[in-house]
Amino acid sequence: MTTVSSLASDRGRRLGIAAIAAGGLALALAGCARDVDTATTTAALSDDYRVTHPISLQEQIATLDVPVTIDSARLTEGEKSNILFFAQSYLASGTAIVAVVAPSGSPNQAAARNIAGQVEDTLRTAGVPSRAIASRVYRADPHDRVAPVRLAYNRVVAATDPCGPWPDLVTDTKQNRHYESYGCAGQQNLAAMVANPLDLLYPRGMTPPDATRRATVLGKYRLGQSVSSDHSGENGGTVATGVGQ
Numbered sequence: 001m002t003t004v005s006s007l008a009s010d011r012g013r014r015l016g017i018a019a020i021a022a023g024g025l026a027l028a029l030a031g032c033a034r035d036v037d038t039a040t041t042t043a044a045l046s047d048d049y050r051v052t053h054p055i056s057l058q059e060q061i062a063t064l065d066v067p068v069t070i071d072s073a074r075l076t077e078g079e080k081s082n083i084l085f086f087a088q089s090y091l092a093s094g095t096a097i098v099a100v101v102a103p104s105g106s107p108n109q110a111a112a113r114n115i116a117g118q119v120e121d122t123l124r125t126a127g128v129p130s131r132a133i134a135s136r137v138y139r140a141d142p143h144d145r146v147a148p149v150r151l152a153y154n155r156v157v158a159a160t161d162p163c164g165p166w167p168d169l170v171t172d173t174k175q176n177r178h179y180e181s182y183g184c185a186g187q188q189n190l191a192a193m194v195a196n197p198l199d200l201l202y203p204r205g206m207t208p209p210d211a212t213r214r215a216t217v218l219g220k221y222r223l224g225q226s227v228s229s230d231h232s233g234e235n236g237g238t239v240a241t242g243v244g245q
Contacts (some may be wrong), residue, residue, distance in 0.1 A: 049183020060157045064150035068112040087126035093155040103140035103147035158197040162186045
């Protein structure tokens, strides 16, 4: 005869077994969850250096310093050449104002004021309009005997964030992943080589075709003649002799 206590005991054992099974299943699922979470976190980290070190358009001040001594009376030919190149870069940037900033309070103040006037004349010679040249002064060190005349303008450049520091090394990780600064130097070099930063946003417009050249090519094609240019080397040339003998 089954008593109430026996039934309670059997029920308790069954509940205990079920609790142990449920606990084991929960631990197994927790282990899987940890594995999946680790995999998901690892996969979320980008291995693309273009994502970790993106090139962006930034505003930057372009400057050119022209050192001036107390006895400086005129710009040298080398300085004029540098200023002309600086003016070309300014005109290409499309910026409205280029500033010519002379020192004030330095021993060479008078000479610098004279040189600043020559700098402005050189900018005009390079095609910079007078209305685009802003004459300014800055407070110089009273002991600086070669305080420069500075040229400056704002421009848009392609750049990345500075590289480094290098907190990790590829040999120190077990995940077979690249280190944090991987690709940064290459991105910096690429950004520095971009002549027109807008080329990173959209392509340039195509120039119209050469109608004269197109008519010449079509005319030769209809006559069955060669359509290549005369200097391409297709219709002449000699082979070097004695090579490999």
